[in-house]
Amino acid sequence: MTKRHREWLFGYIFIGIWVIGFFIFTLYPIVQSFVFSMKSVRITTSGLEIIKNLGLQNYKDAFTYVYFLEALWNYILNTLITIPAIIVFSIIIGLLLNQKIKFRGIFRTIYFLPVIISSGPVLTKISEEGAMSIPSLDTNGFIGLLQNNLPLILADGITSLFSKIVLIMWFTGVPVIIIIAGLQKIDKAVYEAAAIDGASLWESFWKLTLPSIKPLINVIVIFSIVNISMFSSNEIMKIIDQRKLTQFGLANAFSWIYFLSTVIILLGFLGILNFNLNFLKRKKIRKLVKS
């Protein structure tokens, strides 16, 4: 056995457990879920009973199901509002915490606290009892002011943003830590050099800080979308949960539609973030060069 083959062997010994698990506990359920979503299935005490093949009928049913469509639409809107807010807030908080300040440890502890305690039931209970919206925002007529003076869609977006501000903040725990880790890796000398060249703080943020933490923003987007989509106070999850025992096939179709919409949102965000303006510029230059 050569050294290379030995490395192959031991590599697979170490990750073999994962490969087996991937087939049994991840891939097999995914495939099965897809198969079930095409069938009419009933769960009985003796086991699964497949009644008949439905083809795409379950999906058609899902798209005529008003409750589900409404929940899905709410989820998509919610994610589209929440994710940019999470990115902005986590960058702001990360920049603030990265400064030389006193009590940094205490602030970090407070900002990370929600990650520890936020589970579905806890958050549901808290928001049901009205602890999630800050009362002074509602009573001061601030939201009414917005609704009167802005176009309806914009006003709705902003009001829902403000009503969810605590919830959004609570999702920034891990992203903030990722941002701080990224900020600490940037060499301080670069900033000094920029300052000597006459760059203001604002300029060096856009030209230095942001480009160097950009890969981390991708990580944050992936993590946050997965985190939100797994969240059990989510309305779609409840709909799927309720049909788990009675309409198993339909529940699987729901979860596949949900999965695909999550992936589309994810790809959309990653596409926008990594859309390279230079690419267009280069094309123009190429055209100019050719002509």
Place this chain on the structure above:
Amino acid sequence: MTKIKRGFIKIKEWMTKKYQSMKVKLKWSKLKSFVVKTIKNKKLMKSIFGKAAVYILLIIIGFIFLFPILYMISTSFKDINDLLDASVIWLPNTLYFANYQTALIVLGLPTKISEFFQMNALYQTIIVVGIPSITATLSTGLIGYGFARFDFPLKKFWLTCILIGFIVPQQVILLPQFVYFNNQLKILGTIWSYILPAATGQGLNAAVFILIFYSFFSMIPKSLDESAYIDGANEFKVFWHVGIKLSKQPIIIVFLFNFVWYWNDYYRASYFLTGSKWTTLPLKLSRFENAFGILVEQTDLQTTNLNEPLILAGTLLTVVPLLILYFVFQRFFVESIDRTGITGE
């Protein structure tokens, strides 16, 4: 006596002298010039205002973060009069502990010292959450080590599979798992439905943990194990010395995160543990209202109304163990993450 008197006079003289010299020092004109100087010094003022702005922002954001928790704590101690009294906002007139007593009973937690040694919901949760956390930590460590230290065919492919497995929403996987754990494997309702996926690196957020270990082990120079191989160690020995002994910190971090995330994962618990003898506190909390109703029918409690303070007391109780864990191991949660490279390059 005279000696003492003389001493007093001396002290008096000394004090008056000091006072006068201080008076000279504290002349208003001097103070004024000092203030003017600082205001005119633009750089200094900028830094002072900048610092103040940073602190004010941090405190405001901190308040937004803490608001729900503070609200929860203050409300959970209110009795019915305080709850209805609009003038009571933060501090209740009396600390009303009966909410907690009722919530403890509803959640199945011990109310007397003698009940501490019996099995209760807290111990069950710790078992249901703790054992999978340990197995998941070990397995993800092994897998992360394999990916980081060895080169083998299809490595990139498997790494992409890990990421894909992370993105797939839980219920796509949990729905069929729920069925075939019940029918084929017969492990539904037992703790094995948690342990088996965890032991094969397919547990909750396992992809994140594998990537943490992967980037941590990639940081350790390879020359370290090469010298060990020359000395005649085999791969497992190297794993023991490099993988386990050098990486206590990431192991603790991964374990803590596993514990917290498994604890908070109500969804998995509601699928695998419903109707079995096992339970977790968040699962109990989600059925708080029902459990309270049953309890009221069976026994006659002092408080028979399910109100806001009671529910919030129950919520707080399910969170307290995690808070204790967090404040004890806070250093690991917050600070060491930058060192293990969760940033995932």
